[in-house]
Amino acid sequence: MEVSFLINGVSQRVDVDADTPLLWVIRDILDLKGTKFGCGKAACGACTIHIDGEAVRACAYAVKFAEGKSITTIEGLSVGDKLHPVQQAWMEEVVPQCGYCQPGFMMATAALLEKIPQPTDQDIDDNIVNVCRCATYYRMRKAIHRAAAIKQETR
Amino acid sequence: MSTENKKKGFSRRKFLTRSAIGLGVILGSGYLSRNLIRRYLAGAINELEPSYQGNTKSPSLWFEITAANEIILHSPKVEMGQGTFTGLAQIAADELEVDISQIQVVHAASASGNLDGLSTGGSTSISGLWQPLRELAATMREMVKQAAAQQMGVDVAELSVNNGVITAAGKSLTYGAVVKEVSEWVVPKTPPLKPIKDYKFVGKPVPRVDLRDKVLGAPIFGMDATMPDMLFGAVVRPPMIGATYAGADTAAAAKMPGVVKIVSEPDFVGVVATSRMAAENAKQAIQANWTTEKSWQTADIEAMIKVGQGTPYVIQKSGNAQRLLAAGEDIITAEFKSPIGAHAQLEPNGAVAFVEGDKATIMISTQVVKLTRGEVAKRLGIAEENVNIQPTFLGGGFGRRLHTPNAVQAAVLSKAVGKPVKCFFDRQEEFQNDTFRPPTHHVLKAKLDADGMIAAIEHNVSSGDVMFGSPMFPALAEPLLGADVGAWRGGMIQYGAIPNYQTISWRVKLPFATSWWRSLGLLANTFAIESFMDELALKAGKDPVEYRLAQIQDDEAGTRLKSVIRAAAEKAGWRDEVVDGRAMGFAASTDAQTPCAQVVEVSIENEEIKVHKVTCAIDPGLAVNPDQVRAQCEGAIIMGLSATMYEQMIVKDSVLYPTIYGPYRMALMRDAPREIDVVILENTGVPGAVGEPPLGPIGAAIANAVFRLTGRRLREMPLAIA
Incomplete structure (x- = not known):
């Protein structure tokens, strides 16, 4: 099946089995490796991307549903050398350890800040539900608050 | 750790040479002296970690x-x-x-x-x-x-x-x-x-050198690796405990679209295809046969892991605790348990391999580069020098990548098709074919003197293997040591001023793979010992912090342990009372010579344990990067909290469950303490262990706080109050 969509601002057309998870199209065909495979069942959030601005777990999203959509991955979160406020905050708080789950968390956070620009701790608990085995949650919480502040300043 | 076992000036490099010489001598000696040598070796190994064997001159x-x-x-x-x-x-x-x-x-x-x-x-x-x-x-x-x-x-x-x-x-x-x-x-x-x-x-908090790559999502992990003209592989893995591969019907799979080749080996069957989906679909269509000996249940495993079964090995002994604790109404006894734990690292295991003639290249997340090389070379029947292992960044290690049969499987698939092949576990396979943290059972006994101080104490630990069976250690070490070094890590009594103490390790061989899990036995052993220390302090009517301090010896290890205990108590504002529904809990441990003490602040909310704050004092000797020492403490504390409060694998009809995150409950953002305060002491001027030691105290500290809130002593991980 042929599917067309916009990814990180670039038009793409792929010809694959309609039920292929979007994650594998992004990673194996479009060679964007920042979106990670963790579980394949939308349980860990390592593959979180944005589809039309909504945070979506790409491992459980069949490519056929992406027709005509606008997709953003971690590679499209920064613009050139300019980091997204979430990435900037992640740098300033030195959040990543192994780093594998971090793109998913940053994408989930970027989507959260579009909906709730100044999230409370409760908002963070309720909305950021990805899994990090290095357990960098303590710094991530600080980075989410910092990202909100950076975003507010640059507005 | 005891003064008896302290070997001053025993350098790491010297130990490596000396132990190699020592093995022959020790094996030749009689049984009576073997117990002493065992304890000597146990003490030495407790303090010395093999660290690096490689080039230091070029x-x-x-x-x-x-x-x-x-x-x-x-x-x-x-x-x-x-x-x-x-x-x-x-x-x-x-x-x-x-x-x-x-x-x-x-x-x-x-x-x-x-x-x-x-x-x-x-x-x-x-x-x-x-x-x-x-x-x-x-x-x-x-x-x-x-x-x-x-x-x-x-x-x-x-x-x-x-x-x-x-x-x-x-x-x-x-x-x-x-x-x-x-x-x-x-x-x-x-x-x-x-x-x-x-x-x-x-000594400075320099930002991580891999920070920008990781924030940009750069393709640095094993699972991101590719090679030109690469195909995708999938391997059928055992679905249950004790399953031995007994052939497969691959006829249907072979006809599926995209399939390049079915690869049938004596020990496994796999498929190579043009895309990941084609490989996965074909794998599902393979009908593999397995033989099993019996049906295992969680209760069978629990019945095996029991102090008193199997052979006991005394790994630490000072004075005569055995005689003092043999009988009497004044003997205090307590039991503790911990469950099977999964690694659950986010990046699954796998590899990209290319075998060309008598040469092989493997890109892989591995913690054992040389071992991986040797295993691939052996399977392919080529010289080790002809195998190039290119390690990548690891999407979590935690001990999971100390076994890499996945490298061998990818290499075999590549050899079969003459092209590079990428082959990875799926998540269910990760959970069911993990090399688990073994379950444990602990029996502690003690007798107090007239002042309430400990006259004698004994820790018995029964555990599945950690080190034994690992290709990293020579089989020779098994009969020599008797007890599994990894299983009793953190299991020795660290209160050297107690006149009589001993630790006994009971070895159990389980029917599934158990192995290294970040900090090995430290979390469970400390949970048991430090919960028991808390009970004894309360029984004696003493403050738990003062009680510990009073029973630590005055040598270097003791002095460092006392200093982290004092630092944690002081920084946390330690008080042994419930204020506004919150209680503190205290625990301390020494691991790989790094002492660590933690104070937690806990409440019970909606019948759930809530950890609000953790104060952690650690003495790694010298902190090369204080910010990363902090990061390791924060991560270890939350990982330890996760294992203590939520995590557990079960066995039903020989199948290991759960097989996915969520049902395998782990700490998430909402469970992480909002405050983690780390105090770093540097009392030796030489960097020591950091990545694992802060996992020790957290479990006992939480359980000790829960006792103050509920009056209930929780003796099993995962902790349950409902």
Whole structure:
């Protein structure tokens, strides 16, 4: 099946089995490796991307549903050398350890800040539900608050 | 740890040589002396971690200097989140006299010759390379300076160096420019190292060197690796405990679209296809047969893990606790348990392999580069030197990547099709084919004197294997040691002023793979011992912090332990009372010579345990990067909290469950303490273990706080109050 969509601002057309998870199209065909495979069942959030601005777990999203959509991955979160406020905050708080789950968390956070620009701790608990085995949650919480502040300043 | 077992000046490198010589002698000695030797070895191993076995003499294997005056450091230790690359860059930059921004750290491919005979594990990377890497970097600097002196026609003594630029008599040359002109290097004698106080990067909270790549989502992990013309593989893995592969019907799979080849081996069956989906779909269509001996249930496993079954090994003994605790109404006894734990690292295991004739290249997340190389070479029947292992960044290690049969499987698939093949576990396979943290059972006994102090104490621990069965250790060590070193890690009594104490390890061989899990036995053993210490303190009517302090010996280990206990209590504002529904809990442990104490603040909300704050004091000896020491403490505390409060694998009809995150409940953002306060003490001037020791106290500290809130002593992980 042929599917067309916009990814990180670039038009793409792929010809694959309609039920292929979007994650594998992004990673194996479009060679964007920042979106990670963790579980394949939308349980860990390592593959979180944005589809039309909504945070979506790409491992459980069949490519056929992406027709005509606008997709953003971690590679499209920064613009050139300019980091997204979430990435900037992640740098300033030195959040990543192994780093594998971090793109998913940053994408989930970027989507959260579009909906709730100044999230409370409760908002963070309720909305950021990805899994990090290095357990960098303590710094991530600080980075989410910092990202909100950076975003507010640059507005 | 006891004074009895303290071996001062027993250097790590010496231990490695000496133990090799020692094995023959010990095996030749009689049974009676074997117990003593066992305890001697147990004590020595408790304090000494094998850390690094590789090149310490050839700077050119370690450093590459580019024309742009950048230094590429080829690290034989892998980066799995613990921050080792950053620490190594700091250490190298200081002795090389360059700015840290000039250093790029990469994983040394095995073909580069910079190969560690051991693993990346045991919290030893920085401590093990501290001396050799400084010497190598200082030697490299002197080599470049000597060449520069020749090129500039001046004496070496006239040169000054700054940020990789050598200056003399108004002329300047970069390292890069000097190196370009040299065809043959002369390795000088190791120059004297700088005093630590002169270091610009060591001891500072330098940002991680891999920070930007990780924030950008750069393709640095094993699962991101690709090779030109690569195909996708999938392997059918055992669905249950004790299942032995007995052939498969592959007819249907072979006809499926995209399938290139079905690969049938004596021990497994796999498929190679043109896409990941095609490979996965074909795998589902393979009908594999398995033989099993019996049906296992969780209750069977629990019945096996029981103190009193199997052979006991006394691994620590001072005085005569056995006699004092033999009988009597005043003996206090308590039991504790911990469950099967999964690694659950986010990046699944797998590899990209390309076998061409008698050569192989493997890109893989591994903690054991040399072992992986050896296993692939053996299976393919080629020389080890013909196998190049290119390690990648690890999407979590935690001990899971100390076994890499996945490298062998990818290589076999590649050989079958003559093309590169990428082959990874799926998540269900990760959970069901993990090398689990073994379940444990603990029995503690003690007798108090008239003042309430401990007259005698004994810790019995029954555990599945951790070290035994691992290809990392010689089978020879098994009969010699008897007890599994990994299983009793953290299991020794650290209160050396108690007149009579002993630790007994009971070994159990389980029907599924159990192995290294970050900190090994430390979490469960400390949960048991430090919960029991809390009970004894309360029974004696003493403050638990003072009670501990009073029973620690005055040698170096004891003094360091006391200082972290005092620091944690002071920083947390320790008080043994419930205030506004919150209670504190205290625990301390010593692991790989690094003492750590933690105070938690806990409440019960909606019948659930809520940890609000953790204060952690740790003494790693010297903190090469204080910010990363903090990061390791924060992560270890939450990982330990997760294992203590939520995590558990069960066995039903020989199948291991759960098989997915969520049902395998782990700490998430909402469960993480909002406050973590880390105090770093540096009492030796030499870096020690950091990655695992802070996992020790958290479980007991939480359980001790829960007792103050509920009056209930929780004796089983995962903790349950409902």
